[in-house]
Amino acid sequence: xxxxxxxxxxxxxxxxxxxxxxxxxxxxxxxxxxxxxxxxxxxxxxxxxxxxxxxxxxxxxxxxxxxxxxxxxxxxxxxxxxxxxxxxxxxxxxxxxxxxxxxxxxxxxxxxxxxxxxxxxxxxxxxxxxxxxxxxxxxxxxxxxxx
Numbered sequence: 001x002x003x004x005x006x007x008x009x010x011x012x013x014x015x016x017x018x019x020x021x022x023x024x025x026x027x028x029x030x031x032x033x034x035x036x037x038x039x040x041x042x043x044x045x046x047x048x049x050x051x052x053x054x055x056x057x058x059x060x061x062x063x064x065x066x067x068x069x070x071x072x073x074x075x076x077x078x079x080x081x082x083x084x085x086x087x088x089x090x091x092x093x094x095x096x097x098x099x100x101x102x103x104x105x106x107x108x109x110x111x112x113x114x115x116x117x118x119x120x121x122x123x124x125x126x127x128x129x130x131x132x133x134x135x136x137x138x139x140x141x142x143x144x145x146x147x
Contacts, residue, residue, distance in 0.1 A: 002053045007039040008066035015070030022073040032074045033140035042105035045086045050096050051104030077137040084108035084145045109137030110145030
């Protein structure tokens with residue numbers, strides 16, 4: 001089991017060095033995302049059956065609280081992607097295999113929106129078109145939830 005306080009606490013100082021980059025580009029730096037991933041924080045609510053820790057949302061919030069001392073951007077993106085990981089963790093086995101099979105610490109950003117989008121099946125998957133006003137963590141994500 002992951003010791004959330006220790007894992008999060010150990011990356012607070014390294015996260016501070018990523019803040020200028022995140023602020024200037026208005027997106028989480030890949031370095032900050034990598035720090036959270038390497039610390040295991042991106043697997044807090046991932047199902048244990050798929051390589052995660054399957055801990056509570058309270059544990060996720062504790063990690064967010066701690067890393068906010070190093071980077072508010074990292075804390076925000078962990079909150080958004082963690083919530084989506086929690087949602088994705090309720091999918092049937094085939095969906096879990098697809099999303100978490102290659103990396104249980106996958107980042108899943110996204111944005112709920114009332115703006116319409118359209119998904120069209122194409123060879124190898126789907127092509128998604130539409131406009132969304134924002135998507136926190138989109139530049140460091142591998143899967144996305146859009147509504």
